[in-house]
Amino acid sequence: MKHNPVELPSGSRSYALPRTSKIVLVIIFVTLAILTIIPVLYPLLGYPIYLLKFSPSSSSSSKPSTPSTYENDEEVGAASIKISDQAEGCDIFSGEWVRNLEAPYYTNTTCWAIHEHQNCMKYGRPDTEFMKWKWKPDGCELPVFNPAQFLEILRGKSLAFVGDSVGRNQMQSLICLLSRVEYPIDVSYTPDERFKRWKYTSYNSTIAYFWTPHLIKSKERDANGPTQTGLFNLYLDEFDEEWTTQIEGFDYLIISGGHWFYRPAVFYENHQIVGCHFCQLENVTDLTKFYGYRKAFRTAFKAINSLENFKGITILRTFAPSHFENGIWNQGGNCVRTKPFRSNETALDGDNLELYMIQMEEFRAAEREGRKKGKKYRLLDTTQASLLRPDGHPSRYGHWPHENVTLYNDCVHWCLPGPIDTWNDFLLQMLKMEGIRSHQERLHSGDRKMKFQ
Known part of the structure; x- marks a missing residue:
């Protein structure tokens, strides 16, 4: 040579x-x-290796630690940590729905956690295309949910959903997505189905659900009420202790709410009636649902900030609009579309916009106040992605046609499998980012200690 x-x-x-x-x-x-x-690797140093092993530079022969049916090889490669995009300012909550022929990742026959009223395929929904979409953020990728990854991040930790039946809808979606790795066991502290706890024994992880449709102390005043959906007393300045006394040990708290505030309600503050929403009571001022909604979130966040022993992260899951067309919910309204909107085909407006803005304003105020006490707040903004999915609701496919039930067309909840699964794609990406953020905070804290030594 x-x-x-x-x-x-x-x-x-x-x-x-x-x-x-x-x-x-x-x-x-x-x-x-x-x-x-x-x-190049600095942001990822100290981060669990299972989040890095599917990087673009990995060998093409690399396989996920879970069966390949979880994600195809391209999507596992995409999970390759487009985290850097997010860190550089990519908004994962702004984008469009694109086709995903690999979906769904579970079915109504493989997952027992689906609520009957959201079991659309069981009750005869004829189309299946609503299950075959995924969210594509503007400027980056959102990896398809990886159940083993989620459970590893949640190892030894706990997560609670606090809210109404749409919050329960998301929890059941999460259980179904995770069922490809493990089913949980019921460790609920009460037989009341409104308060559930599930444990993943292999990971020592707990997922819980706390039913609180108004987030604050409330009581049904009249079972019928002006709209035949009940009239409720809402105590706008009082905590709902059914959940506020239970959450101190949780690592993550996902709080949400909205649709119950459309129902008639009487508002109390300092134990006195101050107004109402469509209560039709003499000499009681109608302050609208927006007044009650703002005060309820303000009080719920105040409860969280007042808990000295709560060291977890509070995540606000933003309002998900309903999609009734050709009438309101109890006057023939329905949702029969079979594909998503493009972002230029609809817009957040009216009541939906007002409810969303109230949430954002109260969230930011609570975040500022909580920061003084060492509390952490994060935003799970599902509003745009949900707004664009009029095709994802059960409509009339939440029961058999011949059943004598007093249910209206459901354009509020979401079919499972369905668009709501993407909320948990968001959640997983947020937890990944939280790991990186925590590591960077530790590094920063270490730098400061070194400087003062």
Whole structure:
């Protein structure tokens, strides 16, 4: 083999380097390579290796630790941590729905957690295309849900859903998505179905659900009420202790609410009636549902900020609009579309916009106040993605046609499988980011300690 000559300091030529020189050059090369790579990997240092193993540079033969039916190879590669995009400012909550022929990732026959009224395929929904979409953020990718990854992040931790039946809808979606790895066991502290706890024994993880449709203390005043859906007393400045006394040990708290505030209600503050929403009571001022909604979220966040022993992260899941067309919910309204809207085909407006803005304003105020006490708040913004999915509701496919039930067309809840599964795609991505954020905070804290030493 012919070698190119090497110029030596003496000026003479040699066709071979001394052994010690070779070793020195190798050491220099390796050192430079390491110094080059470290800045690239810096945001991910200290982060669990299972989140990094599907990086774009990984061998094409790499396989997920869970069966390949969870995600196809391209999507596992995409899970490759487009986290960097998010860290650079990508808004995962703004985007469009795109086709996903790999979906769904579970069915109504493989998951027992689906609520009957959201079991659309069981009750004869004829189309299936509503299950075959995924969310594509503007400017980055949102990986399809990886159940093993989620459970590993949640290992030894606990997560609670606090809210109404749409919150329960998301929890059941999560159980179904995770069922490809493990089913939980029921460890509920009460037989009341409104308060459930599920444990993943292999991961020592708990998922819980706390029913609180108004988020605050409430009581049914009249079972019929002006709209035949009940008239409720809402105590706008009082905590709902059914959940506020139970959450201190949880690591993650997902709070949500909205649709129950359309129902007639009488508002109390300081134990006195201050107004109502469509209560039709004499000498009681109608302050609208928006007044009650704002005060309810304000009080719920105040409850969280007042819990000295709650060290978890509070996540607000934003309002998900309903999609009634050709009438309101009890006057023939229905949702019969079979494909998503594009973002330029509809807009958040009217009541939906007002409810969303109230949530955002109260969330930001609570976040500012909570920061003084070391509380952490995050935003799970499902509003746009949900607004674009009029095709994802049960409509009349929540019961058999011949059943004598007093149910209206359901354009509020979501079929399972269905668009609501994407809410948990969002949630997983947020938990990944939380891991990186925590690591960076620890590094920053370490830097500060070093400076003061």
